[in-house]
Amino acid sequence: MRDSELNVQLLLTGNEIMSGDTVDSNSAMIAQRLGELAIGVYRKVTVGDDVPLLTQELTAMCASADLVIVNGGLGPTIDDLTAEILAAVAGVPLQEHPEAVAHLQQWCAKRNLHLNAANMKQAMLPAGAAIVDNPVGSAVGFELTVGTCRVICTPGVPGELRPMLDGIVADLAAKLQRPMERNILRLQTFGLGESTAQQIITDKIPDWPQAVELGFRAGAPQMEIKLSISNAAARDAQQRCRDQLQQLFGDHIIGEGDTTLAQRVLELLRERGATLTTAESCTGGLIASQLTRVPGSSEGFHAGFVTYSNAIKHSVLGVREDTLAEHGAVSEEVVREMALGALERASADYAIAVSGIAGPDGGSAEKPVGTVWIAWGDRDNIRARGLCWPVERTLFQTMIAAAGLDMIRRILLGVEEEPRYFGQRRIR
Amino acid sequence: MRDSELNVQLLLTGNEIMSGDTVDSNSAMIAQRLGELAIGVYRKVTVGDDVPLLTQELTAMCASADLVIVNGGLGPTIDDLTAEILAAVAGVPLQEHPEAVAHLQQWCAKRNLHLNAANMKQAMLPAGAAIVDNPVGSAVGFELTVGTCRVICTPGVPGELRPMLDGIVADLAAKLQRPMERNILRLQTFGLGESTAQQIITDKIPDWPQAVELGFRAGAPQMEIKLSISNAAARDAQQRCRDQLQQLFGDHIIGEGDTTLAQRVLELLRERGATLTTAESCTGGLIASQLTRVPGSSEGFHAGFVTYSNAIKHSVLGVREDTLAEHGAVSEEVVREMALGALERASADYAIAVSGIAGPDGGSAEKPVGTVWIAWGDRDNIRARGLCWPVERTLFQTMIAAAGLDMIRRILLGVEEEPRYFGQRRIR
Numbered sequence: 032m033r034d035s036e037l038n039v040q041l042l043l044t045g046n047e048i049m050s051g052d053t054v055d056s057n058s059a060m061i062a063q064r065l066g067e068l069a070i071g072v073y074r075k076v077t078v079g080d081d082v083p084l085l086t087q088e089l090t091a092m093c094a095s096a097d098l099v100i101v102n103g104g105l106g107p108t109i110d111d112l113t114a115e116i117l118a119a120v121a122g123v124p125l126q127e128h129p130e131a132v133a134h135l136q137q138w139c140a141k142r143n144l145h146l147n148a149a150n151m152k153q154a155m156l157p158a159g160a161a162i163v164d165n166p167v168g169s170a171v172g173f174e175l176t177v178g179t180c181r182v183i184c185t186p187g188v189p190g191e192l193r194p195m196l197d198g199i200v201a202d203l204a205a206k207l208q209r210p211m212e213r214n215i216l217r218l219q220t221f222g223l224g225e226s227t228a229q230q231i232i233t234d235k236i237p238d239w240p241q242a243v244e245l246g247f248r249a250g251a252p253q254m255e256i257k258l259s260i261s262n263a264a265a266r267d268a269q270q271r272c273r274d275q276l277q278q279l280f281g282d283h284i285i286g287e288g289d290t291t292l293a294q295r296v297l298e299l300l301r302e303r304g305a306t307l308t309t310a311e312s313c314t315g316g317l318i319a320s321q322l323t324r325v326p327g328s329s330e331g332f333h334a335g336f337v338t339y340s341n342a343i344k345h346s347v348l349g350v351r352e353d354t355l356a357e358h359g360a361v362s363e364e365v366v367r368e369m370a371l372g373a374l375e376r377a378s379a380d381y382a383i384a385v386s387g388i389a390g391p392d393g394g395s396a397e398k399p400v401g402t403v404w405i406a407w408g409d410r411d412n413i414r415a416r417g418l419c420w421p422v423e424r425t426l427f428q429t430m431i432a433a434a435g436l437d438m439i440r441r442i443l444l445g446v447e448e449e450p451r452y453f454g455q456r457r458i459r
Numbered sequence: 460m461r462d463s464e465l466n467v468q469l470l471l472t473g474n475e476i477m478s479g480d481t482v483d484s485n486s487a488m489i490a491q492r493l494g495e496l497a498i499g500v501y502r503k504v505t506v507g508d509d510v511p512l513l514t515q516e517l518t519a520m521c522a523s524a525d526l527v528i529v530n531g532g533l534g535p536t537i538d539d540l541t542a543e544i545l546a547a548v549a550g551v552p553l554q555e556h557p558e559a560v561a562h563l564q565q566w567c568a569k570r571n572l573h574l575n576a577a578n579m580k581q582a583m584l585p586a587g588a589a590i591v592d593n594p595v596g597s598a599v600g601f602e603l604t605v606g607t608c609r610v611i612c613t614p615g616v617p618g619e620l621r622p623m624l625d626g627i628v629a630d631l632a633a634k635l636q637r638p639m640e641r642n643i644l645r646l647q648t649f650g651l652g653e654s655t656a657q658q659i660i661t662d663k664i665p666d667w668p669q670a671v672e673l674g675f676r677a678g679a680p681q682m683e684i685k686l687s688i689s690n691a692a693a694r695d696a697q698q699r700c701r702d703q704l705q706q707l708f709g710d711h712i713i714g715e716g717d718t719t720l721a722q723r724v725l726e727l728l729r730e731r732g733a734t735l736t737t738a739e740s741c742t743g744g745l746i747a748s749q750l751t752r753v754p755g756s757s758e759g760f761h762a763g764f765v766t767y768s769n770a771i772k773h774s775v776l777g778v779r780e781d782t783l784a785e786h787g788a789v790s791e792e793v794v795r796e797m798a799l800g801a802l803e804r805a806s807a808d809y810a811i812a813v814s815g816i817a818g819p820d821g822g823s824a825e826k827p828v829g830t831v832w833i834a835w836g837d838r839d840n841i842r843a844r845g846l847c848w849p850v851e852r853t854l855f856q857t858m859i860a861a862a863g864l865d866m867i868r869r870i871l872l873g874v875e876e877e878p879r880y881f882g883q884r885r886i887r
Contacts, residue, residue, distance in 0.1 A: 049500050051490030052676055062479030072477050075505045226535040226577040248475050315751020316744035319765040323743020324853050326819055334775060335765030337747040343762040347804060376775060391754055421569060425752050426618060455572060
């Protein structure tokens with residue numbers, strides 16, 4: 032196989048993937064593992080369990096690719112067609128493969144199962160195929176070279192594919208003499224749009240190095256910035272780009288890798304030996320839930336309050352009935368009293384309080400759906416801000432929960448600057 | 460377009476899908492929606508943001524398919540190529556589309572955003588293209604017929620694709636003169652395993668009609684049972700199967716369609732004019748959050764308490780310090796007092812209280828990770844049960860939150876029978 036410009040294609044098969052009953056996560060798993068060797072996937076095709084179509088697709092792939100990974104269709108039932116198709120495309124017969132038979136016998140013996148005819152079908156492989164070990168399941172993988180294209184057939188069960196990929200990737204690394212190095216640096220941001228970030232980078236870093244590929248992945252609530260390099264020589268350039276992004280967007284960068292806002296906040300609380308409490312109306316427990324998903328969160332988070340009704344804001348958090356009557360539940364005054372009430376009842380160092388109109392109902396001309404007040408801070412310094420974020424209910428809850436956590440992150444870091452989204456979303 | 464044998468192909472684009480950074484769930488969503496019209500997807504191809512390759516694939520698809528749905532590449536950045544590719548394949552220029560401009564203007568105005576040059580790129584569409592409305596995002600969808608093939612281009616953001624598909628499916632149903640009849644009946648269940656359900660159905664309904672295809676989709680926490688028919692004549696058989704499943708698994712069936720446990724609980728509360736409160740330790744606000752995701756949840760849910768530490772269980776919910784010291788936080792006595800404390804403080808009719816060890820740390824020989832106590836009921840009748848559910852932290856939280864909601868659902872329905880998972884998971 033050639034090295035740098037290896038043409039890799041994936042052929043995925045299974046009626047359950049075509050119908051949408053199953054979401055295909057296998058091809059992402061394969062791509063990520065190949066990515067560790069800086070090998071990209073050029074193209075992938077997914078079809079049902081259909082002999083003529085599978086034959087046509089695999090034939091076309093073998094003519095254009097250096098490596099094809101087929102996933103699925105190795106099982107014992109009649110709709111498992113992969114061995115048959117590969118044999119037809121290679122122009123060889125199916126044969127009982129002694130190693131595959133031995134694997135099946137061991138697999139059944141270990142489980143006190145009788146080796147039946149359906150299982151034995153899994154030992155019928157294209158003549159000349161080599162076995163790829165399956166440490167988990169009954170179906171072995173197998174590979175065969177067709178023309179100049181190496182074809183590797185893998186099982187559709189994710190738990191069987193995963194360990195098999197270890198062997199395949201190690202083998203590829205050895206054949207390509209490529210060390211297994213990670214060459215993607217990911218930065219997690221909140222409050223930056225993809226197009227804004229792109230625009231700012233284009234404007235401010237005109238000499239962006241070609242060796243560092245820039246990518247974005249917009250999620251809710253976080254947006255990921257990716258800096259990919261394809262060889263170790265570009266590592267310094269990658270670090271310089273990271274530093275430049277840090278200067279441009281510093282306070283919007285939460286951390287590297289998979290860091291979430293909740294993780295970062297809990298980390299900062301731990302460093303300071305401090306605790307946080309939450310008083311949630313429109314986010315309804317989402318902030319608390321995101322914090323407590325993180326292992327070890329009990330250190331920095333002891334108590335949260337979901338106060339959905341006015342009566343509960345008063346009885347549980349001590350928000351004054353006058354304040355509610357005068358300003359309404361979605362107001363600066365109410366979130367400030369919610370934050371203070373939560374701080375006191377939880378004996379916590381920091382609080383986030385939110386009250387807003389998540390919709391679809393409950394909006395008015397003065398306070399439309401999407402209006403929200405957030406208060407955050409400690410006993411001596413509670414800040415508050417009104418925003419308007421008019422999006423679908425659950426997205427609204429996700430973004431506001433993130434904004435609340437972001438405010439605490441900023442306070443803990445001593446960042447005084449306001450985030451960009453405050454400018455765009457403020458109501459006064 | 461021809462009817463029954465419509466050749467439908469999907470073209471998915473995005474470097475983040477090819478790299479495996481993102482798992483593509485959009486194609487499953489599209490396939491499921493087309494499945495409602497008994498339209499199957501013949502073939503799908505996924506490639507990166509690569510002009511020659513995208514052009515080649517789309518050209519080939521237009522020559523063999525009746526309908527191509529393109530997903531992704533509608534955004535504002537330079538790697539969003541779909542409009543450009545479709546224009547090239549159709550042999551028409553890109554033009555500023557007035558409706559797309561109007562959509563962008565409205566979209567920005569509603570959000571107080573400035574319409575920038577990057578955004579305006581999203582209004583440059585192939586000449587002759589018709590707009591497909593995007594009720595959520597800035598990028599409109601669009602469609603164009605190339606030769607005899609209809610090409611519809613849709614956004615890659617799942618939250619934008621979902622509502623757009625409503626319109627596309629309705630339009631297809633009208634064009635194909637196919638009534639929008641649901642021929643898939645979906646039952647949501649909780650606490651039933653896929654293989655258990657399959658085995659029980661095989662044993663108890665030996666004469667299952669061939670015209671009704673049985674399918675399962677295991678999710679966390681719910682498992683969906685699907686009854687698919689391919690023509691209206693089988694509707695009676697489908698209804699009979701539904702009734703038989705209701706008899707077999709009745710109390711484990713939450714509802715039809717996409718019903719979630721939280722939705723069903725809120726519906727039952729509304730019918731009874733009752734309210735629910737939550738006292739959460741190990742689920743950390745997840746139950747409250749799932750309830751408040753549902754529009755209108757404020758009617759049946761006013762207050763929730765996240766009491767993560769012992770001190771807070773005492774100070775906020777009134778759990779006695781003696782009880783905590785004697786039995787530990789994960790105990791029947793503590794969850795009972797949590798439930799009573801929450802009922803009183805929230806003036807609610809029903810309560811769920813949970814306390815457990817979500818892990819990975821905090822387990823002991825006596826109370827290993829996965830141990831949890833759940834209490835549920837009203838002032839006059841609090842029940843409690845200890846379970847052991849030793850799975851990964853966030854899955855544990857998901858399953859326990861669901862179990863709590865399921866208990867309230869059962870009480871509200873007057874189901875006295877215990878669910879199957881109590882037998883499998885009980886600790887005493």
